[in-house]
Amino acid sequence: MRIKAVLLSLLFANAVSSQDSSFTAKEAIDMALKQNLDIQIASTDLDIAKANNNVGNAGGLPTIAGNIFNTEGNSNINQKLANGNSIVRNNVSNSNINANLAISWRIYNGMRVRSTLERFDAMEKMGTIAVTQQIDQVIFDVLNIYYNLIRLNKQVIATKAIIDLSKERLKIAETRFNVGNGAKTDMLQAKIDLNAQEVNLQNIFKQVANTKASMNALLKKDAGAAFNPKEEQFSIPSIEYNTLVSKIDQQNPQLLLAQQEKLNLMIEKKIISSQRMPSVSLNSNTVLNRSKSTAGFFLTNQTFGPNIGLGIGIPIFNGNINKTQLKVNSIQQKRQELQTEQLRALLQRDLLIAFQEYQNAVSVSMVEESNVKLAEENNFISTERFKKLQSNSIELRQAQLSLIEAQDRYINAQYRAQIAATAIRFITGEISKQ
Numbered sequence: 549m550r551i552k553a554v555l556l557s558l559l560f561a562n563a564v565s566s567q568d569s570s571f572t573a574k575e576a577i578d579m580a581l582k583q584n585l586d587i588q589i590a591s592t593d594l595d596i597a598k599a600n601n602n603v604g605n606a607g608g609l610p611t612i613a614g615n616i617f618n619t620e621g622n623s624n625i626n627q628k629l630a631n632g633n634s635i636v637r638n639n640v641s642n643s644n645i646n647a648n649l650a651i652s653w654r655i656y657n658g659m660r661v662r663s664t665l666e667r668f669d670a671m672e673k674m675g676t677i678a679v680t681q682q683i684d685q686v687i688f689d690v691l692n693i694y695y696n697l698i699r700l701n702k703q704v705i706a707t708k709a710i711i712d713l714s715k716e717r718l719k720i721a722e723t724r725f726n727v728g729n730g731a732k733t734d735m736l737q738a739k740i741d742l743n744a745q746e747v748n749l750q751n752i753f754k755q756v757a758n759t760k761a762s763m764n765a766l767l768k769k770d771a772g773a774a775f776n777p778k779e780e781q782f783s784i785p786s787i788e789y790n791t792l793v794s795k796i797d798q799q800n801p802q803l804l805l806a807q808q809e810k811l812n813l814m815i816e817k818k819i820i821s822s823q824r825m826p827s828v829s830l831n832s833n834t835v836l837n838r839s840k841s842t843a844g845f846f847l848t849n850q851t852f853g854p855n856i857g858l859g860i861g862i863p864i865f866n867g868n869i870n871k872t873q874l875k876v877n878s879i880q881q882k883r884q885e886l887q888t889e890q891l892r893a894l895l896q897r898d899l900l901i902a903f904q905e906y907q908n909a910v911s912v913s914m915v916e917e918s919n920v921k922l923a924e925e926n927n928f929i930s931t932e933r934f935k936k937l938q939s940n941s942i943e944l945r946q947a948q949l950s951l952i953e954a955q956d957r958y959i960n961a962q963y964r965a966q967i968a969a970t971a972i973r974f975i976t977g978e979i980s981k982q
Contacts, residue, residue: 594675610653658825681801734941799977909965
């Protein structure tokens with residue numbers, strides 16, 4: 549039902565116009581889901597599975613066939629009867645009509661119909677899971693790019709602020725040099741550091757452009773289409789690890805598909821076993837035969853009537869084919885069970901790594917937030933001391949470098965925490981439940 553709701557919302561909800569220059573993460577997800585071809589392909593596979601899932605396709609309904617034949621002829625007759633009479637006539641017209649209505653219904657075949665319906669149900673569930681998997685992947689990709697844009701925009705703001713501080717430092721250094729209270733090397737170093745930050749800003753702008761191109765590709769828009777993310781801050785949720793592990797078995801699409809594949813093999817075993825059981829068929833045939841001739845022993849000969857019969861088929865020996873198939877099926881089930889356990893272990897490993905990354909990033913971001921405040925205060929004090937000739941340019945430069953590094957570490961720590969939280973929701977199958 550969740551998949552159906554998502555697909556319907558994509559079809560009928562008011563989507564964000566392609567001309568919009570900014571959008572939220574949710575709006576970006578809606579656009580990407582609407583345009584994604586992999587989701588559309590998976591949806592058609594699901595439609596096929598639904599169309600196949602019916603009693604008739606499983607062989608549970610009777611088959612009815614009707615046939616009619618009409619033969620017209622012209623012949624010469626030369627008949628001698630037992631009573632001594634004879635019939636001799638040329639150009640005798642005759643006709644023959646044959647019609648039948650045949651009904652066949654296999655009313656029992658070792659529960660094969662029921663097992664086949666179970667397999668169709670399983671295939672439909674797998675189609676639903678496949679659509680979920682594609683939706684989750686698209687959401688994960690969009691969010692990763694969107695949060696990277698937020699990170700880069702934060703770095704742009706921080707770098708511009710540093711450039712302003714560098715300009716102020718350069719202005720002070722030039723003033724001190726011009727009045728003879730400062731060395732030219734201080735002024736030159738300030739100019740070098742300012743240029744370096746301006747180059748760094750240009751590099752960040754390049755990363756922003758590349759990241760936007762990646763987002764436009766997901767949204768099926770022109771690679772150079774201009775836009776800006778509406779959201780300016782990360783939305784890092786609070787996560788409890790103890791509630792996560794059980795969700796992998798219940799919601800992770802990869803694991804659900806693996807579990808469903810094991811169920812399919814169990815159903816396949818039932819179908820194979822049913823071939824070793826007797827089958828009972830109900831057959832009925834209604835026949836009309838009518839012959840008409842202008843001469844001969846029978847001028848008109850007609851038979852009409854239904855018949856009904858019960859057929860029983862008992863398999864005796866088929867070269868151990870069923871036995872071999874059952875053996876292969878058991879091996880396949882064992883292999884699938886091992887693959888499922890391996891996948892579960894890998895997912896639990898990835899979940900633990902993502903959660904440890906999340907914890908570390910959250911902890912680091914708290915420390916770095918404090919460091920940014922300290923670095924800002926230290927930079928302010930160093931600037932004032934430099935203005936009053938109480939310190940040299942080396943001290944001020946070091947204070948600015950400390951501020952740059954603290955801001956960069958803080959932004960990256962927030963970004964790491966956000967990406968780790970997104971990865972956790974992706975692994976646990978929670979990413980589309982937002």
